[in-house]
Amino acid sequence: MSHTLNKVAVVGAGLVGSGWAIVFARGGATVRLYDASEAIRARAMDRLASMLADMQEAGLVEDAAPILARITLCHSLEEAVATADYIQESVLERVEVKREACGQIAAAMREDAIVGSSSSGIPASAFTEDLPKRARFLIAHPVNPPHLVPLVELVPAPWTDASIIPVLRAAMEDWGQAPIEVKGEIEGFIxxxxxxxxxxxxxxxxxxxxxxxxxxxxxxxxxxxxxxxxxxxxxxxxxxxxxxxxxxxxxxxxxxxxxxxxxxxxxxxxxxxxxxxxxxxxxxxxxxxxxxxxxxxxxxxxxxxxxxxxxxx
Amino acid sequence: MSHTLNKVAVVGAGLVGSGWAIVFARGGATVRLYDASEAIRARAMDRLASMLADMQEAGLVEDAAPILARITLCHSLEEAVATADYIQESVLERVEVKREACGQIAAAMREDAIVGSSSSGIPASAFTEDLPKRARFLIAHPVNPPHLVPLVELVPAPWTDASIIPVLRAAMEDWGQAPIEVKGEIEGFIxxxxxxxxxxxxxxxxxxxxxxxxxxxxxxxxxxxxxxxxxxxxxxxxxxxxxxxxxxxxxxxxxxxxxxxxxxxxxxxxxxxxxxxxxxxxxxxxxxxxxxxxxxxxxxxxxxxxxxxxxxx
Structure with a gap:
């Protein structure tokens, strides 16, 4: 497993966020999961248990229990991200929603944390420009569902600190994903x-x-x-x-x-x-x-x- | 297996023609295989045996022997095609080579036989226009190798008898292929x-x-x-x-x-x-x-x- 990104937060617990939580926990990380919707939070752990049971039945994980045990549901964004090494943002694909969530993440995260956005089309520059810690943000776009399809597109904004890309790439490999690096914010990525x-x-x-x-x-x-x-x-x-x-x-x-x-x-x-x-x-x-x-x-x-x-x- | 196309000839015993011979014989047809090159003919049956052994090892055929037994190597084109219900042309992808081979096939085949060309890019109209039986010719373009990848593109020339397309399509399905119909000679097909x-x-x-x-x-x-x-x-x-x-x-x-x-x-x-x-x-x-x-x-x-x-x- 990754040596540097061991504590992971997932913000947004819809289908994509749930898949990510499984990816990180399966890879050995401890995961703190948050969603702004109380209704989604209420059923999040049941959904994860059901997804993991399907994976166990298909022979994709040996034992679902310890994976699920590494995931903790949080009831505030701050509680989820405050201590995280890596934060995966998986909120709704709308620029104003992304901007607000990333603003809250930036306010609560550690200075040295890395934030990957699941955005499938909106480039990071469209919603991270005014953030105080914008150099720590980039796109980490998965294919749906991320716990089954390993590809992840890493797409930096012009102001993303270039040194975080190899760190996140190595961690994604360790977690069993297949990261690629996109060298510019082209529409639709690769x-x-x-x-x-x-x-x-x-x-x-x-x-x-x-x-x-x-x-x-x-x-x-x-x-x-x-x-x-x-x-x-x-x-x-x-x-x-x-x-x-x-x-x-x-x-x-x-x-x-x-x-x-x-x-x-x-x-x-x-x-x-x-x-x-x-x-x-x-x-x-x-x-x-x-x-x-x-x-x-x-x-x-x-x-x-x-x-x-x-x-x- | 197909009810109407039981006797098949394959003209051209390179990689594509060999794959086709296996497809038809696996599907239950009797196959007569010919190549103009004596060197290719000399090693054709050994190559087929080796390909079928690999398939048997991979669990793709239960018993290679009866399949191989349905394939007969012929030493003239006439001997291969004279009695065939269906003829698969798999000679070199050059228009003059296709034209010559199809001319010889047209001269030797039954009036009611169907001829599919393995051409991957040259449309049938480019080499069948002057043939006496041109209405019986169309493209049946496989993916390489045809015995492993099932797709076959059926592409008629403007003068192809439309009634042969459903016949060949049904036979290809019976043989375990996945035929599609391309309704016009567009460059590169589908x-x-x-x-x-x-x-x-x-x-x-x-x-x-x-x-x-x-x-x-x-x-x-x-x-x-x-x-x-x-x-x-x-x-x-x-x-x-x-x-x-x-x-x-x-x-x-x-x-x-x-x-x-x-x-x-x-x-x-x-x-x-x-x-x-x-x-x-x-x-x-x-x-x-x-x-x-x-x-x-x-x-x-x-x-x-x-x-x-x-x-x-």
């Missing part, structure tokens, strides 16, 4: 830009009537996604030509550039295409089965993560 | 366009110095790729908002459109970025270990496919 590039092409093909949504989905779930579950796009192409990535690029870069050239005038996802996709999806999965399918997805994700752990890197 | 969209964004981020190739890879292999191994992009976003895909689109389409707008002027992958990525990859994986890593990828892929088969759909 993950949502890559997802967006694929989604934008998928919508354009769908809108042109070139394939059904189900067939486009299949192209990923029975094709591209199989390798991407254990190798990124650069390693994939590096292994897809006898001479490696430069060899692959010499052969195929012109094709991919023509694909990009054909999308020089990107259109927003159209209302008509969205309506059509919604109708197609609802014919495959009725509205009242969305929740059950979400549970299926989580079970599949847990089983996949358990499988991937057994494999040589 | 799979390489989706891959290209993600690759183009990855290269642009890399060239801007926003992340290392290893960190961009991680964003997929420890993040996006986990869900994409069992769900496509539309189902993923359908389950990522309480109200489904239309709800998700209302929230996030503007972000993704801004991502697209920021790439209005796409640049080719630059020589400098390719050189840098090659250097980064070779520091992670020396040239002399490319082959061993390719073997690792195939073992990972087999283990993943075995895992995915155990899961509820």
């Amino acid at each position: 993950l949502n830009r890559l997802q967006g590039a694929l989604l934008n092409e998928a919508w354009a093909l769908y809108e042109a009537g070139l394939a059904s949504a189900a067939d486009i989905d299949r192209t990923v779930s029975e094709g591209l996604g199989l390798r991407w579950a254990f190798m990124g796009p650069f390693e994939t192409i590096d292994l897809n030509a006898p001479g490696g990535i430069a060899d692959y690029s010499a052969r195929l870069a012109p094709l991919y550039h023509r694909v990009a050239e054909s999308r020089r005038d990107p259109q927003p996802w159209s209302a008509k295409a969205i309506e059509q996709a919604e109708a197609e999806r609802r014919s495959l999965l009725p509205q009242d089965q969305l929740q059950a399918r979400g549970d299926w997805r989580n079970r599949r994700l847990m089983a996949l993560v358990a499988h991937l752990r057994t494999q040589p890197r | 799979l390489n366009r989706l891959q290209g969209a993600l690759l183009n964004e990855a290269w642009a981020l890399y060239e801007a110095g926003l992340a290392s190739a290893a960190d961009i890879d991680r964003t997929v292999s420890e993040g996006l790729g986990l869900r994409w191994a069992f769900m496509g992009p539309f189902e993923t976003i359908d389950l990522n908002a309480p109200g489904g895909i239309a709800d998700y689109s209302a929230r996030l389409a503007p972000l993704y459109h801004r991502v697209a707008e920021s790439r209005r002027d796409p640049q080719p992958w630059s020589a400098k970025a390719i050189e840098q990525a090659e250097a980064e990859r070779r520091s992670l994986l020396p040239q002399d270990q490319l082959q061993a890593r390719g073997d690792w990828r195939n073992r990972r892929l087999m283990a993943l496919v075995a895992h995915l088969r155990t899961q509820p759909r």
Whole structure:
């Protein structure tokens, strides 16, 4: 486990904050969890117990009890963050909500604590500029749910102290996450830009009537996604030509550039295409089965993560 | 197994053709395999035996022997295709090579046979226009290797008889593949366009110095790729908002459109970025270990496919 960030606070106990609490406690840290909503606090520990029980059933943790025992529910933000080495902010994704929560965190935290925000799109510079301890803040954007999908994007603001990035990166590795470093506040960071590039092409093909949504989905779930579950796009192409990535690029870069050239005038996802996709999806999965399918997805994700752990890197 | 396409010929016994021979024989068809190269023919059956042994070891087939027994090596193209219900063309991806092979196939095949080309980029209209039986030809583009990755893109030429598409689609399903139908000869079809969209964004981020190739890879292999191994992009976003895909689109389409707008002027992958990525990859994986890593990828892929088969759909 991490040698420097042993006491962790999580501010916000929704789905993302709950997942984070499990990540840190599973990694051996002591966790103090707070949410401004009394209703969310009231059910937080039950939810954590239930999530951990699912993980134990899937073979992802050996014993849920000692993990849960490391998490303490707090009834004020100050109580949660005052002694923390690391604070994970997971409040609602709205700039004014983030700004207020980070102001309260900055007022209550230790001078040398580090604060990571779970923001998936709002850059840290949009809500930490006026904080007295702004150099200690950065984005630590997880994928949902963080206790199942390990990727974390670390995105500093221009005024973030650069020395905290390797410290947090090492701690995230120790906790079992997969941190990456984004060197600038680009919109969508890395993950949502890559997802967006694929989604934008998928919508354009769908809108042109070139394939059904189900067939486009299949192209990923029975094709591209199989390798991407254990190798990124650069390693994939590096292994897809006898001479490696430069060899692959010499052969195929012109094709991919023509694909990009054909999308020089990107259109927003159209209302008509969205309506059509919604109708197609609802014919495959009725509205009242969305929740059950979400549970299926989580079970599949847990089983996949358990499988991937057994494999040589 | 398929009720209508029981006798299959494979023309071209390289890696793709060999994978196809296994697909059809595993699915219960009798397979006649031919390659114009005597050297390739000489080692074809040994290679098939070795591929099937690996599959048996990974738990992907119960008994390799009866599968191998359904494959017959032929020493002329005519002998391979004359009686076939379905012919899979898997010769070199060059238009003049495809045109010549398809001409020979057209001359030797039954009037009512169907011919699928493994072409990954050249549309069928580029090499079947002048064939007497051109209505029986279409693209059946697999992912490499076809016996492990099930996706197959069916892409008709303008003159392809539309009635053969559902026949081949049903047969591919029976053989254990995942066929999709592409309704027009768009460059890159669906799979390489989706891959290209993600690759183009990855290269642009890399060239801007926003992340290392290893960190961009991680964003997929420890993040996006986990869900994409069992769900496509539309189902993923359908389950990522309480109200489904239309709800998700209302929230996030503007972000993704801004991502697209920021790439209005796409640049080719630059020589400098390719050189840098090659250097980064070779520091992670020396040239002399490319082959061993390719073997690792195939073992990972087999283990993943075995895992995915155990899961509820």
